[in-house]
Amino acid sequence: MLQRPEHQVAGHEAGSGTLGPLIDGSGNFYKPLNPSDERGAHELAFYTSFYSDTQVPQSIRSSFFPSFGGTRILPVPDSPDLLLPHLVLGDLLHAYSYPCVMDVKMGARTWYPSASEKDFAKYWKKDLESTTPLLGFRISGLQVHHESGRWKPYRDKVRKYTVTDVRQSLRQFVSKNPDKTPPDCALASSVYGGSNGILAQLLQLKSWFEDQTLFHFYSTSLLIAYDKGGKAAQVKLIDFAHVMKGEGIIDHNFLGGLCSFIKWVSEILTDSDPEAAAGPAEPEATVGPTENETH
């Protein structure tokens, strides 16, 4: 049965009078193609071209992008007489019981070169109100399932996140007590670290972006997820409504944001690993107490 995705953390939501994604519980995520809006058609064109481009390594497609199964006509919730084509994508959270999810919109700017004056003004304003220009990314939404429930900050709050809030959220995302101060970062090494962890996947993605000149991914997000307790961490790209042809030029907007994001994640790993945080072992006599140390 079609339903609204319970674990959606950002973007347009299906509701009375608004279009949003649906899932079928069998592994498919359906994103509506609004006929009165060119964004849907643009995203469909991207998926079609991306999945047929022989220059894209198969390993990149399968590791970092949702699967794509064309389009399907479906009824719109609350308006069952209205039928609309939807993108058929793999539901990235299908295998999870209690998904912990973060949507990170990438790039130091989300407006794209061909944007109209009106669109440029809209995206520029949103960028300036967020960490986008400063950090090269912003958090658009997140949720964490922890021992005593689900922690999901309100969207209006996330929209106003400062650099300090981002630092805190990246820690909360891998904590068993995300709603407490300070968050414990108990899952940092199992989610962000390790050979299959988020950091390793981000570095693999970065090496493709250091080379690929096929596409420029404006306003695209990283969807980062794991199952409660720290299992099955994954990084995927979503939202391709504003992807442009790369024309032989590196996507420095996305790549710069990715490098910045990698640095932020790496720092959490270093901080939450006491040995790494202490740096290389030094002769005991040279290590003095820090200001925060209590005896």
Ligand SMILES: Nc1ncnc2c1ncn2[C@@H]1O[C@H](COP(=O)(O)OP(=O)(O)OP(=O)(O)O)[C@@H](O)[C@H]1O
């Ligand atoms: N393939 C997928 N599988 C599972 N969840 C997904 C998938 N794609 C998107 N989502 C969820 O839906 C949200 C919105 O996705 P997306 O960014 O594609 O939609 P949008 O309406 O175009 O967003 P925006 O308003 O940011 O442009 C994501 O934050 C994520 O929670």
Ligand SMILES: O=P(O)(O)O[C@@H]1[C@H](O)[C@H](O)[C@@H](OP(=O)(O)O)[C@H](OP(=O)(O)O)[C@H]1O
């Ligand atoms: O992050 P927020 O604050 O929710 O703002 C939305 C975000 O910038 C989306 O990327 C954008 O949709 P597209 O990327 O698909 O253009 C959407 O435009 P919209 O309001 O015109 O739908 C904005 O409202």
